[in-house]
Amino acid sequence: MGETSVAVVTGAASGLGLGLAAGLVARGMSVVIADINGDALARAQQRLRVDGAEVLAVRTDVTKDDEVAALASRTLDQFGRVDIVCLNAGVNLRGRAWELSVDDWRWIYDVNVFGVVHGIRSFVPILLEEGAGHVLITASNSAVATLPALAPYVSSKHAVLALAETVQHDLLEVGSDVRVSVVLPGAIRSGMADAVRNRPADYGSAQVSAEVLHASRAFLERYGSDPRTMADDILRQALDKHCFCVFTDPADTATLLTHAQALGEGRLPTVTAPVFQENR
Template identity: 40%
Template sequence: MKDLRGKTAVITGAASGIGRAMALDLARRGVQLTLADVEPEALDAAAGEAGALGVRVLPVPTDVSDYAAMRALADAAFDHFGAVHILCNNAGISVGGALQEARHEDWQWAIGVNLWGVIHGVEAFVPRMIEQGQGGHIVNTASMAGLIASKGLGIYNTTKYAVVGLSETLAKDLRDDGIGVSVLCPMGVRTRIRESERNRPAALGAQGPAQPQPDLVGRWISPQEVSARVMEAIETNQLYVLTHFEGREHWDRRAGRIHHAFPDAPQ
C-alpha cells in the first residue's frame, strides 16, 4: 500500500509496546485507527496520544482470544469508519518454562491469545476486507521464536511457528484480492512482554508461579525501530519483517540442518 493517508487500520494489543508504536506511526501517516486491548486505561492513553496526532481514533476494549469480542471489534471498526484497510494482529503474551513442566492452563492461555487471537482476526476481518474490494494489508506479529526454537520457550515457540505458517499461506491465498500480508519476527524488543502475567485470566492460573523467561541472544531494540520496519513492509508489501541482524546465523543453522536432512534423489 503506497499511500496510507485517509486509510483505516485496526491494531490489537495497541495499548503497549509494539502495538502502541505502530498506532502512533500510522497516525503520523494520517491513518484512522481502531485500537483494541485488554487493558482499558492504557488503551485510552494510547488512543489519546494517537488522536493528538490529528486522526480519528476508536478505542475498543477487546480480548482477542474471545471470538465474539473480535467479531464485535470488526463490527465497531466497519460501522465507525466504513472500511478497514490495515489489520495488525499484534496482541500477544509470553509464557516461559520447559515443556515437560508446562501446565495445561499455560497452553490454553498462550494458544488463546497468540494463535486464536490471530485466527479470530482473520475470521472476523478478512472476508469483509475482501468484500469491500479496496485491497489492504495484514500484519501478524509472530517473533523470531516463530522461526527458531529456543530451549525453555516451547509454548511460545509453538504459537509463533503457527502464526508464521498461517501468514505465509494467507499471503498466497489473498494475492488475487490485492491484500498483502506481513509477518513480524523480532528478537528482543523493550516492551512489557516479560510482564505478560499481568494479563493472565484468573481462570487460566493467574495465581500460578511466575514463569521463568530464558535469556535471549541479541540486542533489545526499541518498539519504534520495530514499527519503522513494519511501516516499510506495509508500504512495499514485504512478507517477512525481520528486525535483528543477529537472527540470520541462527536461521542459517536451522535451514542447514533441514537441508542436510533431505534424502538424496534416487539414482
Template identity: 40%
Template sequence: MDELTGRVAVVTGAASGIGRAIAERCLDAGMRVALVDVELDSLTRTAHELDPAGSRTLTRQVDVRDPAQVEHLAAAVVAHFGAVHLLCNNAGVDAGGPFVDISDATWRWVMDVNFFGVVNGCRAFLPALRASGEGHIVNTASMAAVNAGMRTMAPYIGSKFAVLGVSENLAVELAESDPGIGVSVLLPGGVQTRMTDSERNRPADVPPSDDPLRQSVVDGIRSATARDGLDPSDVAVAVLDAVRDRSFYILTHREPALEAIAQRLEWMRTNAQPLPRVLR
C-alpha cells in the same frame, strides 16, 4: 498499499509496546486507527496520548481470544470508519516453564492469544478488507518462530511457529483469491516493551510461572532486551514500510534471524549435533 493517508487501520495489543508504536506510526501517516486491547486503562490512556482530540481513533476493549468479540469489533470498526484497510494482529503473551510442568491452562492461554487471536482477526476482518478492494494484514510472530532454542518457552515458540505457518499459507491463498490484499509476518527479536511482564494479563486459572529456571530465562530476556532491544518505534517503521512495499517477511533483526534459519537448514540437512545455538 502505497497510499496510507485517509485509510483505516486496526491494531490489537495497541495499549503497549509494539502495538502502540504501530498505531502511532499509522496516525503519523494520516490513517484513522482502531486501538484494541484487553487492558482498558492503558488503552484509554494511550488513545488520549496519541489522539487527544479523539477524532481519528476508536478504542475497543476486546479479548482477541474470543471470536465473538472480534466479530463485533469488525462490525464496530466498519460502522465507525466506513471501511478497514490494514489489520495488525499484534496482541501477544508469554508464559511457560519446564515442559512437563506447563499447565494445560497455560498452554491454552498462550495459544489462544498468540495464535487464535491471529486466526480470529483474519477471519473476522477479511470480508471488510475484501469490500475495501485493497488491504493488508500484518501478523506478529517472533524470531522465536525461526529459533526454537529458548528453554521454558514451549507454548510461546509453538504459538509463533503456528503464526508463521498460517501467515505463509494465507499469503499464498490470498495471492490467488484476493490479489488486492497483502500479508506480512513480523518476526522481531528483542524489543523494549512490557512482554516480559505479560503475566499481568494472566487469567485466574493460569498458574504463575514461578519456576526458578523459568524465572532465570525471563530475567535474562528482560536484561538483554533492556540493554540491546530495539525501540518499538523502529519496529513500527519497518511494519509500515512492509505494508507500503508489500513485503511478506519483516525481519527487524535481519542478520540473527537469517543466521537462525541457516542453522536450522543445516540441522535439517545433516542432523548434526550440537543443537542450534540460541540466538536473540
C-alpha cells in the same frame, strides 16, 4: 483528496502494538486500537490523540471470537472501511514444556494463535469485499529459531508464521489483491516479560519466579529495541516495500538459514544467536 485510510491494531496498549499504532497515526491514518487491558488502552488513546489524530479504542480480548468480530463491526460503524489490520497481541511464559500447566499452554495458544485466527476470520472477509487491504501478523524471530524453555511461545510463533504463509496463498488462489505480511521481530523493550499481568482469570494463576521475571525484564531492557523505531521500520518494509517476511535484525536471516540447513540435514538445529544463549 482520497479518503483517510483506517488501520486496526490488536495488543495496542503497550510495546510494539502501541508503536505500530503511533506509526500508523504518523502516516495520517485513522487508527482503531484494541487490547484486553482497558486502562492501559485508555492511556494509549490519550497519547495517540495528540495532534488531533482520530483514534478509536475498543477493549477486546482476542481469545474471544465474538469480541474480535465486534471489533470489526465497531470499526466499520465508525469509519466505514478497513485498510490495514495488525494482528499483534501476544503473550509469553517461560518454563519446561512438561512443567507448564495445560492452562499455561492454552493461554499462550489462545492469544498467540487463536487471536490471529479470530482476526483473520473477522477482517479478511471485509478486505476481500473491499478488494484490497493488508494484514500484518506479528510472529517473532523465534518462529525461525530454536529456544529452550519457551516451548509454548516458540511453537505458537512457528504456527503463526505458517498461518500467515497459508492465508497469503489462499488469498492469491482466490485472485485477491489482499496482502499479508508476517513480522519476525527480535527483542523489543516492551511489557512482554510481565505478560502474565494480562492473563484472564479463566486460565488460573501463573507461576513466575521473581528470578525469571527479573532475568526476562533485564534481557529486554538490555537487548530490546525501541518499539516505536522498530514499528516504523516494520511499516516501511511491509507497506512501502511490500515484504511478505519482515525481519527487524539482519542477523535473523542467517539464523533462519542455519536452522533450515540443520533440519534439512537431519540434525537438531542449535541455539545459534549468542543473544539467545544468554536468555536461558
